Every structure is written in structure tokens, then in C-alpha cells.
Amino acid sequence: MAPRSPLTLAGLAALGADKLAQLILDEAAESPAFARRVKAALAGGQGPTAVAKLIDRRLSELVPSELTVC
16 A cells, blocks of 8 residues: 655645645535635635625524524
8 A cells, every 4th residue: 555645735736726626616515614614715815895794694694583582
């Protein structure tokens, strides 16, 4: 069995943007938590308004639409 190669920045950069993008899309399709991280990173690249919008959306998911008192 061949020895494992460690993940390195240089090794990942050598894959190229298209291959890395496809790997990210594949993983995001399988992992909702990873998809949220990718969306947050993309929002960060768009500026503070996009980040604020993402945070507002996530917070609204956490707050129930109707509160009931038993």
C-alpha cells in the first residue's frame, strides 16, 4: 500500500480552480454544514451587506415563526 500524501496548500493549488470547485460542490451536496460554510465564504467575498443578509437569514431560521404559550 502506498503511503498517504498529506494535504498541503501546494498540492491543492496544483489541482486547479475547476477541480477544486467541483470537489467543493460535491461535498456541499452531501454535507449541509459544509454548504453553509461555503455560502458564508462566498458572502464574505461579496462584502458586509451580503454577510449581514446571510446572518439575518440564518437567525430567522432559528426563531420559530409562531410562539405558543402552553
